[in-house]
């Protein structure tokens with residue numbers, strides 16, 4: 001897929017396949033095109049060129065595709081005037097989830113994510129982390145087969161981040177396919193089967209976390225951070241950008 005905004009190419013002939021049940025960690029510097037890619041794959045924005053399929057269904061068949069997927073954007077869409085519990089019930093209603101099932105799932109997630117005590121307060125009074133947790137629950141309520149997560153642990157304190165990672169581990173174990181974009185390298189290192197690094201709209205490296213670490217040449221203790229810095233630096237050098245020094 002390619003996405004252009006005027007003359008600017010945000011995503012440039014991106015070609016990838018993710019096997020069912022795999023977790024794909026999508027890395028890249030700011031402005032690399034990660035959110036644009038997620039917005040195309042979740043049918044929120046059409047590609048300028050190219051296409052993709054989710055669970056074998058082309059993105060153009062929006063009604064079927066959206067039934068299979070859940071998308072947690074960086075800022076989850078929430079109704080400020082609703083309480084957390086009302087927001088989740090409303091989303092369950094939109095997904096046609098029977099009331100009893102919805103209520104069980106909502107209460108279970110609220111408890112697991114430590115939100116039960118706050119569930120009857122309006123969302124307008126929630127902290128960023130609480131909003132993030134409600135956003136995650138509403139993404140999971142209809143048990144999507146394919147999950148798109150943009151910075152799922154952003155704004156969470158370490159304990160809440162751990163809880164969210166544990167929820168994601170369970171989903172990965174249950175064969176949910178996860179497409180995960182984050183700047184927190186330890187999160188992809190922990191969860192991803194495959195990592196793709198996007199730089200200026202192009203996929204510049206792809207492999208398992210171990211493969212990418214092997215590509216890092218510095219030192220004995222190779223880290224994903226070194227690999228990330230190296231693959232993105234190589235491409236900056238190729239484009240002659242290494243010579244541009246900060247003042």
Ligand SMILES: Nc1ncnc2c1ncn2[C@@H]1O[C@H](COP(=O)(O)OP(=O)(O)OP(=O)(O)O)[C@@H](O)[C@H]1O
Nearest residue numbers: 005008009010028029030031032033034035036037
């Ligand atoms: N609606 C838009 N109109 C014009 N340009 C856009 C639009 N959306 C994104 N862009 C541009 O496309 C490029 C990719 O943006 P995108 O938000 O996909 O990056 P990202 O990898 O998600 O970045 P970050 O890590 O900072 O969230 C950027 O140069 C951005 O300015």
